[in-house]
Each structure stands twice: as C-alpha cells, then as structure tokens.
Amino acid sequence: MKKIVERAPTVEEAIEKVVKKYGLGEGEYTVNVLEKGFHGIFGLFSKEAVVEVQITKAYFERRLKEFLTEILQVVDPEVKITVKSSGRSFFVDVESENAGRLIGKHGKTMGALQHIAMIFLNRLSDTKLNVILDMGDYREKRKKSLEKIVEEAVKKAISEKTKVVLDPMFSFERKIVHKLVRKHRGVISYSVGVEPYRRVVIEYSATRREGRRKHDIKESI
Template identity: 85%
Template sequence: MKKVIERAPSVNEAIEKVVKRYGLEENEYTVNVLEKGFQGIFGLFSKEAVVEVSIKKSYFERRLREFLEDILSVVDNNVKVSVRSSGRSFFVDVDSENVGRLIGKHGKTLGALQHITMIFLNRLSDTKLNVILDMGDYREKRRKSLEKIVEEAVKKALSEKTKVMLDPMFAFERRQVHKLVKKYKGVTSYSVGVEPYRRVVIEYVGTKREGRRRHDIKESI
C-alpha cells in the first residue's frame, strides 16, 4: 500500500520518525533495514541508517474507520463502522439508528460520503484504492431497484428502436447498470454528462442478423 524510506543516525530513530509521522500502531508496519549506519570515529566517517517501512492494510482500515466515525458522530454518537479489505478495495459497513438520514434522498449523502472517503484514503496511499460504502443494505436494495429500471428501459429501447436516458446516478450505480445491460441483446449502454449529473444511456443497436440485412441492402444498392 505504501512504502516509506527514512534516514536517521540510527535504525531505531529512523523507524520512530516514520511511526510518529503517520501515527502508526504496533503490527501496522514492517521494517526492512537498508543501511545499519555507522557512528564513526570521533564524529568522522559517520553514516546514516536507512530503513524502508512498509505500511500494512490494517493501518488504512483503522484510519478509514476512525475518519468515518469522526464524521458520522455528528449525526449519531453510537455509530458503528466496520472495515475490511480485499486487494485494493476497502468495504465499509455503517450501522446506525439514523441510517436513513445518513443515506439521504436517493442515496445522495451515501454517495457523497463515499467520494470523501475515497479521497481521504488515496491521500494516504501510494497506489489507487477503492472504497465501497454501504449502510443498512442500501446497495443490495438499490441493485434490485436498478435491475427493474434497466429492464424497463431495455424493453422501451428495443420496442421503439430508440435510446433511453436514465436519471443521474453515482459512479458505482452506473457501473452496475452497464453490467446489467450486457445481459441483453440488441442494446448497448454508455455514460454522458459530467458529475454529479452524469447519466447512463441505453441505446438500441439491433441484432447481428439485422446488421447483416442492412449491409446486404446497402451492397445491393
């Protein structure tokens, strides 16, 4: 996730500098000593110690949990945040008595919180990380809702041989829509506009047979 190279008169001092700078806790990092250093003789020929500190996922999980708990405590002092990670993705689940308020209308507050946590986490890391935030199983409920929305939009696009523009959605919702559209033949999907008003368009493209028929007609002309 992140590696830090530090120099100091001794190995322990170099490690301590990194630990204090990032607020690392025990078992949240490993150390690779690159140079042990040398105090020299009467101050002559001294050489600094060089260490490489690798910061573990557990550090990012803790920082992300603390960050969200601090923000959400304004709404609920008893809010509980759990974080787990897999690869470069961090899955966050929030349990609160005011979950409806935290999700917001059409998930707007949830989407904003996810965006903020994504920025926060990536500022800590050397590599791009992804945050998937959920509250009260909102994502699963929204997924089922999107399935119905896509089904109706696809039917309209196919029956009228046209394009259907959906309402603005968050990035994680648009990704779900694109994935769902791939299950249908004769339509394709793409996104238009800029955040936060970016939308998915589901467009009729026809079948391969229709495509060949149009090609044959064109060739005969």
C-alpha cells in the same frame, strides 16, 4: 500501499521519525533496514542509518474508520462502522438508526460520502485505493430495484428508438445495469460523466439487435 525511506543516526531513530510523522500504531507497519549506520571513530567516517518503512492495510483501515466516524457521529453519535479490506479495495459497513438519512434519495448522500472517503484514503497512499460503502444492506436492495429500472428503460429505448439516461449511480450499480442490458436485444449501454455523477445511458441499436439475433441462432444450432 505506501513506503517511506528515512535516514537518522540510528535505525531506532529513523523508525521513530516515521512512526511519529504518520501516527503509526502497533502492527501498522513493517521495517526493512537498508543501512545500519556507523557512528564512526571520533566522529569521523560516520554513516547514517537508512530504513524503509512499509505501511500496512491496518493503518489505512484505522484511519478510514476514524475519518468516517468523526463525520457520521454528527448525525448519529451511536453509529457503528466496520472496515475490511481485500487487495486495494476497502469495504465499509455502516450501522445507524439514521441510515435512511445517510443514504439519501437514490443513494446520493451515501455516494457523496463514499467519494469523499476515497479522496481521503488516496491522499494517504502511493497507489490508487477504492472505497466501497454500504448502509443498511442498501446494495442488495438496490440490485432488485435496478432490474425494474432497466426493464422500463429498455422498453422505452426500443419502442421509441431513442436513448434513456439514468440517474447518477455508484460504480457497482453501473456494472449491474450493463450486465442486465446485455441480456436484451436491440440496446446497448455505456457510461457518461465523472464521479460521483456518472450515469448509464441505455440506447437503441439496430446493429446490436441484428448481431444478437445472429448470436442467438448460432447458439441454438
């Protein structure tokens, strides 16, 4: 996720420079010695040591947890944050007595917090990382409510032959909506806008309706 090449008179000094600069802890980095260095003879022909330090996921998990804890303790001093990672995604689970306040209406507060956390984490990394935030099982509960939202939007789009623009959603919510929409004939869905205000549009489509009918006939045969 991040590699740093450092030079110093010795390997130990090169490593120490990186550790101090980034505040690395035990188990948060690995070292590849590129050049061992040479003190030379009476100061002549000396050569610097060169090391490549690879920062591990443990570092990013710790920094993300510290960052979010500092912010959320203002609202709840007893907040508990767990950070796990898989690939380039970091999953954050927040336990708080004030979860409702932290989630906000339609998850807007949580979405803004997730966006800020993602910006923070990516400033530490050389590669793009994702942050997925959850509070009080919000995501699981949200899945159920999205089913009703999609049903109503699809009915309106088809009956009025128009398009329905939904409220801003998280990426995982938009994926659920698109999947649900594909189950219906006569509508298509697409996303518009930029994060964290990106929305899903469910739109009537005569082409989609006809194409789906043909597909259904083919499957039934």
